[in-house]
Amino acid sequence: MISIQNEDISPEEIINALKAPEAGAVVSFLGVVRRDPDVASGLEVEAYEEMALERLREIAKAAKKRFEILDIAIVHRIGTLALGDNITFIASSAAHRSDAFAATEWALEEVKRTVPLWKKEI
């Protein structure tokens, strides 16, 4: 599942969709709006949507090539998000935990580094 969306994220649903008989591990990351001196009420998240979606697909494809994983899901929300709201969810399934951990972390760093998304404190 690769998605840029306003709606909230359902981590459990995505994890269940990634589970497979061969998968001994599903490792996930959930990014959340946290309290911060600059954050009064939340975040405004903006995307260059079509380009961002394409970049997420490319990251997922590259993760599958780079790591021994079965599947990966990357979801990023846009719009106005409040303190405690979910922002980003990345999960990888693999036979072994080390591959799943590595892929999820790598994908997150790639999202932060290369996807045209912007978070503004509000």
Place this chain on the structure above:
Amino acid sequence: MRIHLKLFATFREVVGERDIVMEVGAGSTVEDIVTELLGKYPRLKAHRDSMIYSVNKEYADPGATLSDGDEVGILPPVTGG
């Protein structure tokens, strides 16, 4: 030729527009477009060094030559994730 500019985040706020259509000479580059944009919106000049560019939704260098109808993104440093 006609170029469709897309502005985001801080740049969109400075300009006050998300989409701008520009008529430019054939053979123009991204750099040429940005120079013209900064001429119209001087307050963007302070951000020039941090600008990232895309052409038709692919990251591009300032020297990239444009074609009629191209979509050029003027992007601030990304802060997703």
